[in-house]
Structure formats: structure tokens, C-alpha cells
Amino acid sequence: MRHETVEAGKLITLEGGEGAGKSTQVSILVERLRRAGRQAIATREPGGSPAAEEIRETLLSGKIKPFGPFAxxxxxxxxxQDHVDTVISDALARGQWVVCDRFLDSTRAYQGVSGGVPAPVISALERLTLHGLMPNLTIVLDIPVEEGLARAGLRRAALDRFESQDLSQHERIRKAFLDIAEEEQARCVVIDARKPEALVAEDVWEAVAERLRP
Ligand SMILES: Nc1ncnc2c1ncn2[C@@H]1O[C@H](COP(=O)(O)OP(=O)(O)OP(=O)(O)O)[C@@H](O)[C@H]1O
Ligand SMILES: [Mg+2]
Structure with a gap:
């Protein structure tokens, strides 16, 4: 019997505050990976699987806010967990490169550092839901809070639950992402997201090429 062995894909996550350019860069990176001959898919959180997309709006609308950051x-x-179990794991097993718009670091930053859920609780949730899966590369798009909010605000007038937090919270979230990148340098790269879109895309590609050799 002949067994085909498929080289596992890679999981790349894009993180950062509101309006940093994550969604923009996810699309560009997926196209670029495809041009490099890789099968690549774009996905996002919250959501990314049919069941998780069902509760995306609930999470972003603030309906859960009264229950507190732990909820x-x-x-x-x-x-x-549903996104990983029904979409990401299968794609990686098939050799696809998965580019995800926000992932576990957003929970660490928003519910953990900003919301005050203790780090051991966040770690326990990661262990229970990810079954050891970690991104092969995490790109933190870093931008001053006001610049990011201005970009996001240009796009839509009504701010969601997380965008409408006060500025000091956004500053804490920005710092949380930078701290994660500092602590996990083997996984994370910080990119200056103030540059024009095409230049940020160049820096993203350089990081992917250097770390993962697509
Ligand atoms: N490098 C850039 N320079 C200027 N404008 C940009 C840049 N990248 C993206 N934008 C614009 O800024 C806005 C926010 O970008 P995008 O939606 O990609 O950010 P995001 O990080 O996904 O935001 P959110 O946190 O709200 O999901 C969009 O209107 C986009 O066209
Ligand atoms: Mg986005």
C-alpha cells in the first residue's frame, strides 16, 4: 500500500489593536502565499467556522459585557475551539497555510491584560481549547492607538464593544501585544503598521519568508 505524506501547513496569525491593518494584510498575505505556490486560506476570529461565526456578532456587540471579562x-x-477543531486543524493537516485575523493573543490582551482575567486562567483556557496548537508565526501590527482608531473610524461610524473602550484601555492592549512579542520572540514579529499598506505588506512578507520559508 502506498502512503502519501503531506507536509503539514503553517498557521500564521495577525494581531494588533483596532485599525492596525490586520484584515488588509491577511488578504495580501494569502494572495502572496498562493503566488509562491502554497495553498493558503484566510480566516478570522471571533468566527472562522460556521458555529463560531454564529456568535461573532454576539461577542462583538457587547451583549456578553454584563457577564464580565471571564464570561x-x-x-x-x-x-x-470550534474554529480550530472544524477548520484550522483539517486545513493544516492537508498542507494548507492558514492566515488568521486575530487569535489567542487577542484573548490574552483584551480579556486577560485589559479585562483583568488572571493569566493562569487564560493559560488554562488555551490548554483546554487548543490541544497544544500554537501559531508557527504571529505578526503583531503595531500602531499608535489614535492612528489605528482614526483608521477604523473612517471605515464605520458605529464602534463595536471593544473599539469603544477608553483610550487607556487601548494603550494597555497595545502594550500587551508588544509584551507578548517580547516574551515569545521565537513565535512573534512586531511590524510598524504606520507605513503605507504596500510597505507593511513587504515587511510582513519578509518576516514570513525569513521565519517559515514558504
Ligand atoms: N498601512 C495602511 N495605511 C493606511 N491605511 C490603511 C493601512 N492599512 C489599512 N488601512 C486602512 O485602515 C482601515 C483599517 O484597516 P483594517 O480593516 O485592515 O484594520 P484591522 O486591523 O483589521 O481593523 P479592525 O481591528 O477594526 O478589524 C481600512 O480602511 C484600511 O483600508
Ligand atoms: Mg479587521
Whole structure:
């Protein structure tokens, strides 16, 4: 019997505050990976699987806010588990490169650092929901809070639950992403997201090429 062995794909996550350019860069990176001959898919959180997409609006609308950050962490984690189990793991096993718009670091930053859910609780949720899966590369798009919010605000007038937090919270979230990148340098790269779109895309590609050799 002949066994085909498929080289596992890679999981690349894009993180950062509101309006940093994550969604823009996810699309560009997926196209670029395809041009490099890789099968690549774009996905996002919260959501990414049919069941998780069903609760995306609930999570972003603020309906869960009265239950507190721990409840939000739980719900984001449940959504993430479904996304991993029904979409990401299969894609990686088939050799696809998965580019995800926000992932576990957003839960660490928003519900953990900003919301005050203790780090050991966040770690426990990661262990329970990810079964050891970690991104092969995490790109943190870093931009001053006001610049990012201005970009996001240009796009839509009504801010969602997380965008409408006060500025000091956004500053804490920005710092949380930078701290994660500092602590996990083997996994993370910080990119200056103030540059024009095409230049940010160049830096993203350079990081992917250097770290993962697509
Ligand atoms: N490098 C850039 N320079 C200027 N404008 C940009 C840049 N990248 C993206 N934009 C614009 O800024 C806005 C926000 O970009 P995008 O939606 O990609 O950010 P995001 O990080 O996904 O935001 P959110 O956190 O709201 O999902 C969009 O209107 C986009 O066209
Ligand atoms: Mg986005």
C-alpha cells in the first residue's frame, strides 16, 4: 500500500489593536502565499467556522459585557475551539497555510491584560481549547492607538464593544501585544503598521519568508 505524506501547513496569525491593518494584510498575505505556490486560506476570529461565526456578532456587540471579562474569555475560547477543531486543524493537516485575523493573543490582551482575567486562567483556557496548537508565526501590527482608531473610524461610524473602550484601555492592549512579542520572540514579529499598506505588506512578507520559508 502506498502512503502519501503531506507536509503539514503553517498557521500564521495577525494581531494588533483596532485599525492596525490586520484584515488588509491577511488578504495580501494569502494572495502572496498562493503566488509562491502554497495553498493558503484566510480566516478570522471571533468566527472562522460556521458555529463560531454564529456568535461573532454576539461577542462583538457587547451583549456578553454584563457577564464580565471571564464570561467573554470563555465564549471566545469556545468559539476558538470550534474554529480550530472544524477548520484550522483539517486545513493544516492537508498542507494548507492558514492566515488568521486575530487569535489567542487577542484573548490574552483584551480579556486577560485589559479585562483583568488572571493569566493562569487564560493559560488554562488555551490548554483546554487548543490541544497544544500554537501559531508557527504571529505578526503583531503595531500602531499608535489614535492612528489605528482614526483608521477604523473612517471605515464605520458605529464602534463595536471593544473599539469603544477608553483610550487607556487601548494603550494597555497595545502594550500587551508588544509584551507578548517580547516574551515569545521565537513565535512573534512586531511590524510598524504606520507605513503605507504596500510597505507593511513587504515587511510582513519578509518576516514570513525569513521565519517559515514558504
Ligand atoms: N498601512 C495602511 N495605511 C493606511 N491605511 C490603511 C493601512 N492599512 C489599512 N488601512 C486602512 O485602515 C482601515 C483599517 O484597516 P483594517 O480593516 O485592515 O484594520 P484591522 O486591523 O483589521 O481593523 P479592525 O481591528 O477594526 O478589524 C481600512 O480602511 C484600511 O483600508
Ligand atoms: Mg479587521
Amino acid at each position: 467573554e474569555a470563555l465564549l471566545f475560547s469556545i468559539a476558538r
